[in-house]
Amino acid sequence: MNLNLPFSVKTYRQRRDRLMKELSKNEQSFTAFFWSGSEIVRNYDSHFPFRANSDFLYLTGCSEPDTLILLQKIGNKTRTSIGVRPRDLSHERGSEIWEGERLGVERAPKALGFDEAFDIHKVQTIAEKYMSQAPTLFWGFGEYPEWDQKIVAMISKVHHNNRGIAIVKNIRDPRPALHEIRKVKTSEEVAIMRRSAEVAARGHIRAMRTTKAGQFEYQIAAEVEREFKKGGSEFPAYGSIVATGNNACTLHYRANNTKVKDGEIILIDAGAEYQGYASDITRCYPISGKFSPPQKEVYNWVLKSQIAAIKAVKPGVDFFKPHIAAVKVLCEGLSKMKIIKQSPKVILKKGLWKNFMPHGTSHWLGLDVHDRGVYKRVENPSESVKLMPGNVLTIEPGLYFRKDDKRVPAAYRGIGIRIEDDVLVTKKSYDVLSESCPKTVEDIEAACGPKL
Ligand SMILES: [Mn+2]
Incomplete structure (x- = not known):
């Protein structure tokens, strides 16, 4: 047997x-x-x-x-x-x-x-x-x-x-x-999780290379999951989210049954389960292969915030430190794009950013996609836990502008962006396990064409 x-x-x-x-x-x-x-x-x-x-x-x-x-x-x-x-x-x-x-x-x-x-x-x-x-x-x-x-x-x-x-x-x-x-991964576990992330990245890349207007979201999911199985992952780690256009503004969108159109951005949140261990990657790319100027603007603010959060990862810091780093950049972006006509400082202080990013930036990752383990100290819930070498967490800020949200300038409505990587806390800093997945506008546009 x-x-x-x-x-x-x-x-x-x-x-x-x-x-x-x-x-x-x-x-x-x-x-x-x-x-x-x-x-x-x-x-x-x-x-x-x-x-x-x-x-x-x-x-x-x-x-x-x-x-x-x-x-x-x-x-x-x-x-x-x-x-x-x-x-x-x-x-x-x-x-x-x-x-x-x-x-x-x-x-x-x-x-x-x-x-x-x-x-x-x-x-x-x-x-x-x-x-x-x-x-x-x-x-x-x-x-x-x-x-x-x-x-x-x-x-x-x-x-x-x-x-x-x-x-x-x-x-x-x-x-x-x-x-x-479970929260502290051994080097053996890290090797498996790295492989899990690499396999997942290949799924995202294949989706970028094969997506064409007129396909259904579930057909794009099939391209992602094909690479998972090909890479030795028996199952997706969770139900793949493939959300085009305004669907990306539904955080746990599961229907995957809309036809994709040129001019839209598609958000894919999908991870492989490899030898029991989950990866969890989110990428967004244009159906046409080229970002429009407002799409690019939103994308680059989320990217900047995600990179700032990743750079905040190191042992000994509060679990929520990357989140704070991400939010600061998002506040700046919301102000600069005039989505909220306030200074970044006021947006931060009043928590106005929550209107457009209603979720946290990180969760633990491991055998469970939302891996078990606390974020606040049990004995003192006002204090967050510290990052330790061997911890694996996601970094996934986003901005979501619903198409019916009248507060948002028309050019940005219907755009939902999230960028998510899997990050290992190392002895001195961090290691991005999902780094093989394209992330900059340039790299994504290159991965989108020519189509397979
Ligand atoms: Mn996640």
Whole structure:
């Protein structure tokens, strides 16, 4: 069976050990559970392609549905177990002959580096046994409601069997510790993320080279995603946004069903998922291959702001420092283009820029496109977290002038621009993982023609 783990079994074992060490800082003895997720029905008996929960993926590298990780630490002793679907070679519906090969109970321990494995159908007995051995249970509520209920029922059962005396005394969330670990990428992870960004960049370049007036946005998406698969990425990291003209002003535009016209700018926000890791790139280019003067003007202000933000990335600075750098330039642009007839200072102070850039400049990037991890300190929410070497974040300022926005001079209406790169925080400064994607007006116009 080809599991295609991105890293060695040893790496995943080390990740689990590291997590257990973190969790044991406050809890001597505990059990922790992590669920992979299940297949989800799209319609009738068709399912969406399965992709495991990212915490689960981080800890195993494996993407089998209906799988539960059990980690236990009692004093200095650790025990790891994994509940999987049993093998089934019958001719019945739902068997491997119908649905594909499974890892199974016998192969799982060695293949994934766990001490033991069990049939997921017997989870209740096993999980209750584990639970009754340690006073603290780590489980992340709110992601799988069905499992939240199962966990509560199991706790109840364990207590009932013990004549109502509490055995599970503390229920804690394992995610803050795990997400802090996930936030700092190793060089192995960075290599994969760089590749993810390179593959995504090729998709954007192909779109620039093939887009012609009269195509539908989804047909352009197909050109982008063709390069993803060609480059070894099985799935896009999220639903590709291909938004022409005024559609670009809808931040999470998903319809992708408009025909593109000459004279418009198209915005593509699309990233590949490579070995589980997301890239997230946004580029805008003219359908005709040439920017009009007002389009170019808006584009260059966003570009200037994006470059200023990237230059603000370095270890030790506040997470929001790049955002502030980006916003300052946008305020200058909004004033210079007379979109807001105020000085840049007033636009900044009164927050008027928010009318035309309603989103933040950055988010973490990793296994999840909006990778987990906090932006403000949990203990002091007025203080933002600092950037650290190994963090990967996006830098994506934008300006959006809706076609029906009467406040905006007519020449700029219907233009929506966002420019997004994936940036690694290095020991001294930054490294743009998506730098192979054209970004200046000159480079984009060159990439737009001649058409393939
Ligand atoms: Mn993004």
